[in-house]
Amino acid sequence: MRTQVVDDGRHEPGDRLAGPPVALIDLLDRLLTGGAVLTGDLVLSIADVDLVHINLRAVIRSITAEDPAPWARAAAPEHPEEDTV
């Protein structure tokens, strides 16, 4: 169901435009918590954007301390290579 891109090392702009649109939740994972965070004369601070993320939790329902995952017990703690940036 995802775009299957032939691995040619580069992707022409048209290739992925033809595929299905990316899932909004995958996009928000990246745009609200990823991307370079800049400073300076910004209209909105990153703290505000983080607030937005929290306000949207009713929809996105990211796992938080108050809302622990049911599988937390089963999850092995060792993945040191995966510290969130």
Next chain:
Amino acid sequence: MSTTDRTDNRTEATAHVRARDRTRDQPQSQMRVYVYGIGRDDGTLAPLAGPGGGVDGHDVRLVAEGGLVALVSDVPAAAFGEEPLRRRLEHLPGLEELARAHHAVVDAAFARTAVLPLRLATVYSDVEGVTGMLLAHRGGFTDMLTWLDGHVELGVKVFVDPAASPPAPEHRAAHGSGPTSPGRAYLQQRRRQRRGTEDLYRAAEEVRGQVTRAVLETARASVAHRTQQGELSGERGMNVANHAYLVPANAEARFRAEVEAAGSGVAGVRVEVTGPWAPYSFASPVTEGGEGGTAPR
């Protein structure tokens, strides 16, 4: 002829001149600069500049400084000032519109060359803010672009889907235990279901570990995103792992094959690969001028 109501005490002619200047120069009080991403000033990104294509259909243009370019749109403060922007981000349809427009520009750049995507809703008061930012972080941006060059981001999500799992073998044990009260039978059934679900989560965790090990050599870095839940997730089953990997573009097929081999064949556990994405999850931190993401080892 431009019209204005700002004649004040001045002559009409002066007012007209000022009105024309305002239109041409787009004074900073009325306009803001939305920034999508940063790349090298080597001409590769020049074709992205053009009418439309940006947030709310605004034109995309390049702001060059110190060997770097920022992909930007000049946007009205009425829509991109602090308050309107905040309101928009808290409203899902508005957020989605902005996110998809931001992504479209970043993705078009990513299709051509290395790009450093910026966080959604990075808006400067004026273009001097953008050039100042490019100069201030020039070294860090250049290092990041070098680091990210020739790489793609791939997402790997692990799902538990109990509906896709065969009934647990203990199911049969219930028949041999003699007559039980309906309440007791219900509790036993719940216990079995819970145990079955816990087994599935353990299996999914094992799959997650297998996938992590399988791509250790191929991926250059990895980041764990929060697992996805709720109506937006729109997937069958429960998302138990949601990772992003930075992978050399020419190793994407190998990465997918490794994930497929490590993640398939476990009943009730599904693994999904998304992407290729621009390296959103590996774009920070830049202020320190160091690498974003973390090296696998």
